[in-house]
Every structure is written in structure tokens, then in C-alpha cells.
Amino acid sequence: MNAVTSKILRLCETSCFNKKKIFSLTDIRSYATLKRFYRQTNILKSDGKYEIILDQRKLKTPKGNLFSVESETLALAVAAEWDAQKENISRSQMHITTLCNTVIDNPNNYTKYDLANYVSNYLDTDTILFQTEDDEELYKFQKSEWDPVIEWFNGRYGTNIQKSVIMDGPKVSQVDKEKINRHILSHKFESVYGFVYAVDTLKSVMLSLACIDRFVNVEKAVLLSRLEEEYQLGHWGRVEWAHDLSQQDLQSRLAAVVLFIHCNNQMSKIQSKQ
Numbered sequence: 001m002n003a004v005t006s007k008i009l010r011l012c013e014t015s016c017f018n019k020k021k022i023f024s025l026t027d028i029r030s031y032a033t034l035k036r037f038y039r040q041t042n043i044l045k046s047d048g049k050y051e052i053i054l055d056q057r058k059l060k061t062p063k064g065n066l067f068s069v070e071s072e073t074l075a076l077a078v079a080a081e082w083d084a085q086k087e088n089i090s091r092s093q094m095h096i097t098t099l100c101n102t103v104i105d106n107p108n109n110y111t112k113y114d115l116a117n118y119v120s121n122y123l124d125t126d127t128i129l130f131q132t133e134d135d136e137e138l139y140k141f142q143k144s145e146w147d148p149v150i151e152w153f154n155g156r157y158g159t160n161i162q163k164s165v166i167m168d169g170p171k172v173s174q175v176d177k178e179k180i181n182r183h184i185l186s187h188k189f190e191s192v193y194g195f196v197y198a199v200d201t202l203k204s205v206m207l208s209l210a211c212i213d214r215f216v217n218v219e220k221a222v223l224l225s226r227l228e229e230e231y232q233l234g235h236w237g238r239v240e241w242a243h244d245l246s247q248q249d250l251q252s253r254l255a256a257v258v259l260f261i262h263c264n265n266q267m268s269k270i271q272s273k274q
Contacts, residue, residue: 034089041083043075050075054082063105074100074263095256103193115192116184119199120177127204127225129163129170138231139165145227152215153206157183161206180205187265194261201225201253211254212261222250 038054045051049068052059052075059067059082069075074096081094091098123129128146133139150163157179164170184195198208202225211221223230226247 034091036085036087036089038082041079043072043079045072052079052082061101061105063107065104067100067104069100069263071263071266073266074260077259077263093252095253096260099194099197099256099260103190112185112189112192115189115196116181119184119192119195119205120181122199122205123161123172123177123180124169125203126170126206127202128206128227129161131163131165133165138228141231142227145224149206149210149216149224152210156213156215157209187261190264191261194257194264198254198257198261201250201257212258218251218255218258222247222254225250 038057040055042053043050044053044058046068049070050072051066051068059078061067067078069078077096078100081097082089085094128142128149131139131142131146147163150161153159154161159176159179161172161176162170184192187195195208195212198212199205202208202211202221204225207216207221207225210216211218216224
């Protein structure tokens with residue numbers, strides 16, 4: 001197993017609440033090669049929701065639940081993922097489908113509050129809050145790229161979170177955590193799951209919210225999450241296919257999350273005034 005594969009697997013395995021994994025190595029290996037068994041994909045509206053049709057079959061989740069979403073745009077994105085499969089179905093690359101399946105099945109029975117607390121508590125280990133003065137050149141790089149995100153975050157959410165340059169790490173107050181918690185809880189359950197996926201992808205609450213709020217784009221958010229690695233690669237060189245593969249994988253995951261959240265946030269019910 002090469003270093004890149006090991007890193008991707010570690011990223012998947014570290015997503016947990018109270019030591020319960022959202023993804024596990026077993027889940028990844030369970031994606032056995034499956035031949036494409038359908039010719040066409042389509043969507044069907046039923047009872048106000050959208051279902052995915054593979055030929056004449058309705059798509060179901062891993063737990064056997066009917067796959068249905070409230071957003072037509074999201075349903076079209078899922079259908080496009082299935083339509084893009086070639087001779088074999090590569091489920092590990094179908095990030096939007098995977099996220100939808102997790103929300104529908106909710107295998108660990110997480111509540112909205114469980115998920116929101118996970119996001120707000122992650123601030124204690126947020127990647128961009130840990131900077132180092134040991135390497136002057138790296139520290140200047142971190143300041144120029146990460147500090148504007150921290151400044152934007154504090155202004156946007158009314159927090160006062162400061163970075164740390166010592167091993168003890170930053171001190172995030174409970175008041176600031178509660179502000180982020182309230183913001184996350186203001187979203188639908190489906191979107192809150194999306195926030196968790198974004199944080200696990202970037203290892204940063206600040207970068208995740210900056211990307212979802214369009215302060216930075218997906219490519220920039222992934223680059224900033226890999227800043228220290230990119231700095232080292234600039235000094236020691238890179239294995240193009242390996243490092244590019246890792247970067248593209250993170251970008252595709254994050255892009256799927258951003259699309260998922262925005263599709264769910266756009267859903268609203270309009271009631272005519274009597």
C-alpha cells in the first residue's frame with residue numbers, strides 16, 4: 001500500500017463522533033467491483049420528493065431504504081453520477097450518492113445536535129489555527145494565506161478565535177463554540193451532515209465555512225488545507241501523479257459537499273397569504 005493510498009484511507013477512518021466511525025476501512029473494501037447493470041438513468045417525482053430510476057428499477061440505499069431527496073437539482077446530480085459510470089460501477093467515486101445514502105440511512109442514528117456539536121468542537125483542532133514560528137519561511141506563508149481566513153471567520157460569525165504558535169494549541173471559548181453551533185443548527189438535518197463531511201475533508205471548520213459561504217472556492221480551500229504539505233513539496237519536489245491524485249480526490253469530495261449543502265439550503269416551502 002503506497003503513501004497516498006494510506007493517507008486517503010486515514011482521512012476516511014478519522015471521521016468519528018465519540019470514537020464511532022462514519023467511514024471505516026471495512027466500508028471502503030465493501031465496494032466490490034460491480035458491473036453496470038442498467039442502460040439509462042432518470043429521475044421520478046413522487047409525493048413531493050425525487051427518486052432515481054435505473055432503467056425500470058428504483059434506486060435504494062445500502063440499508064434497503066428507498067433513495068429519495070427533496071431537491072430536483074440534487075436528484076439530477078445523483079443521476080448524473082450513475083450515468084457517468086462505465087463498464088464497472090466505481091462507488092467510491094460517487095461522492096454525492098454516498099453522502100445522500102449516509103443521510104437517508106443514518107447508520108449510527110446521529111441527531112442534528114450530535115452533528116452540530118461535532119463541528120463546533122472540531123475548532124479545538126482546526127488546521128489553520130495551528131501555525132509554527134520554528135520555520136520562518138513557512139510561518140510567513142501560513143500568515144499570508146491562513147490569517148485572512150481567520151479574520152473573515154471572526155467577522156462573519158462574531159467570534160474571537162485566535163491562532164496558536166505553541167504546542168498547546170488555540171483556546172476556543174465555549175461562547176464562540178455556541179455561536180458556531182447555533183449557526184449549524186439553523187440548517188436542515190441534511191445540510192448539517194454536509195458540514196460534517198466538509199470538516200472531515202479539510203480538517204478545518206474555518207475553511208469549510210469559508211468555502212460553503214463562497215469566501216474561497218473549492219480549489220483554494222483544498223490548497224489551504226494542504227498548505228504545509230505544499231510548502232514541503234516546493235522544497236523537496238513532488239510525485240506528480242501521486243500528489244495530484246490526492247488533491248483531485250479532496251477537491252471532488254469537497255465539491256460534492258458544497259453542491260449537496262446548497263441544494264438542500266435552497267429548498268423552501270411557500271405558503272400563500274390568505
